[in-house]
Amino acid sequence: MPRPIRFNAFSMNAASHQSPGLWRHPRNTSTDFNRLAYWTDLARRLERGLFDALFIADVMGIYDVYQGSPHPALRGGVQVPVNDPMLLVPAMAAVTEHLGFGVTFSLTYEHPYPFARRMSTLDHLSDGRVGWNIVTGYLDSAARNLGLDRQLGHDLRYDLAEEYLQVLYKLWEKSWDDDALVLDRETGRYVEPTRVHPIGHAGAHFQVPGMHLCQPSPQRTPVLFQAGASARGQQFAAKHAECVFISGPTPTVLRRYADGVRQASEAAGRARDEVLIYAQALLIVAPTHEQAQARFDQYRSFVDIEAALTLLSGWTGIDLDGLDPDAPIQYVENDAGRAALAAFTAADPSRQWTVREAAQFIGLGGRGPVLIGTPSEVADQLEAWVDQTGIDGFNLTYAVQPDDLAHVVELLVPELQRRGRYPRGYVDGTLRHKLFGKGNRLTAHHVGSRVSIQQPNTGYSNI
Template identity: 75%
Template sequence: MGSTRPIRFNAFTMNAASHQSPGLWRHPRDRSTRYTDLEHWTELARLLERGLFDSLFIADVMGVYDVYQGSPEEALRGGVQVPTNDPLLIVPAMAAATRHLGFGITFSLTYEHPYPFARRMSTLDHLSKGRVGWNIVTGYLDSAARNLGLARQLGHDARYELAEEYLQVLYKLWEKSWDDDAVRHDRAGGRYSDPARVHPIRHAGEHFQVPGIHLCEPSPQRTPVLFQAGASATGQAFAARHAECVFVSAPSQVALGRYVASIRQAVVDAGRRPDDVLIYAQALVIVADSAEAAEARLEEYRSYVDTDAALALLSGWTGIDFSTYDPDAPLEYLENDAGRTALAAFTTADPSRRWTVREAAQFVGLGGRGPVLSGTPESVADQLEDWLDATGIDGFNLTYGVAPDDLQAVVERVVPELQRRGRYRTAYADGTLRHKLFGRGDRLPPEHPGPSIKLDPA
């Protein structure tokens, strides 16, 4: 008998015209260029809620992809994640348009002090009634560092050292500054809040000095659901301590399965249970009435792929200027201070496959670093079940070739097929995003480092 584990979906997008499929914005049916219209986002949110998706996972970068040819020219020409708008500002409208859908928001902690960020996320958690998550990233583009006053970005491991202290500050603000009963709304006594139950955090660290109180009263989740996407050894160790959901991208089941096993073991080594973390893998799903029609649609999409733009994207992810490489040269792993996950996915994560630069660019040109699963609704459901059961993931971060066609087809055709098989839920649970995901309440569990953190004595 096959597995009965439920399959979970997030949608993966960006507040930009081009995200994971460079060149597909030119497709006549694609509506990605509407990203500056608020209705574009509210329509997408309603669609995903109709499909009972866990969340809309919104990527972000603070810099521009200027590694390829040492210039941002190719990124600008091909719309490679530029222009891009702020991901946080679209969330309140989408939350108002839905009741259950969660929102995983990418924010790079390297370039903003934690004090204002804590208020921003608490505000979103209040406005959404507890439906926000934070995708913790440390950044990987030198261009972001330069535009924020640094000569270059911090080293890879140094960024995670900074992230550790950043999280300590946030946990103190979110979890410990205000007691649950600090806000009294005492009209007769004239006390809005009880000062004795609001605590300055007195954080004095290497990177941050935060002596005072959090500016917000406790939100439904206090700490937003914590997403993390680093697959390097340092990133996995960080995720094992802090993350509740981990996002992984890999082009093969072998590579993906290795990541999953490594992450689960790291979680156990950190003193947590393996199921304390949900793991989502990136994928692009293309659905049609027949296998032949799906293959024709896939070939149509491929005809719109912008290979130079894909190389600019891959160069930005890895910190390697692939314009200087022979397209048929094999990809080799290289340690540097950019993101290590992308290059590892095509090299060390699956030693059985040797990718050339050209092959990797063609692969990421449609759907990014995850697989493309195409066919009839029944065939796609078979493939989704196979990937989930073979690798140990919990669900998929679904990107798209043409927006909103591909996600709409998943909602209207794949979800019902998975429901028919008993592999997909038929209704949302009530409560916050955290409770919907784990069924254990709105707040971080007490053994997590967030609620167990201590404030320094006065």
């Protein structure tokens, strides 16, 4: 029996996300991103389409690598202005019952203790439907605005992330016993103090002696998403991630990334299929092929090439303004996001991309493919990509909101259901249980379940 195809939606709390320039399209409502109704309408639509989750990207900084200035990003609205993704979740959770919410947060610039409380709060308010996309950041502008001369080195950020996760696991998984909350109205005892534990963390980067401020949420630890495609990123994902997002322009690239994730998971002592892999894609679906092609051609006329170069320069850490547009992109080791360059170079040595081709490609849908056609034609393409690459599903971006995702829900999902490649209903329970069918908590052999805590002399008493 063929595996089902899974969908997430890929968005950002900004007017322009993965299709620079398309905010100008007359049918695009993405400039309404400051209004709650924009997000609650989107959440309802995605739930009608039985999407696993809405995944919300984020950046803590501005794209100022291109021309050495923030002006191109500001002119083109390249992921700026951008609002906090976390604040959207309670409103969307209130109008849905099943849809999950994956929020991006960069761990490099904030202490884990307050972040642990915010995520526990979101997990409570969403009835256990929240996930966290673990990122370490890639913009020097973010580091400068948070008190550093520049961002930490690529691998050093992952070293920091390892300890950050250790602190979070201790707070989420070990600080409160399952039966700590007693709510005994007769004795007036709200919490049994002996069942709440200081974590006693003393590490190279963080000192956290005390206890978590929140009672255990439905999942305790949110579902863990990760998108690192470098060797170090894959190693980190193999140890921690439950869902991995990958991006690449061809099945060859995605197959290589997916195989790398599976092999790294096995090397870390996990099963090959223990991680769900979603690949980025833009789907342009219409009742006829001619209508779909016409929409694609119209979309291309709105692409802002300078904005695309601004986005790609920020991803790669290379100022593409100084390069010949017809020169091939070369892979360069740096401290920005390595996946963006690798997607166009080392990951597929059979193809040489020029700067111009890469900018035109990411102008619609970012680093993933654009699949165009009728519901039947797009379904054929999705089945082929899944079967050729070994991925589990797709992280669907959009060029025009709400049209692109609405057509997926209204036209494509019924076709995939007819083929037996898409679910016909949600499983009850938390996001983790919906995704894996094994309960609300991390598995017993996950590294987060196996952390231990010290009992420090903190001045607290468990008596």
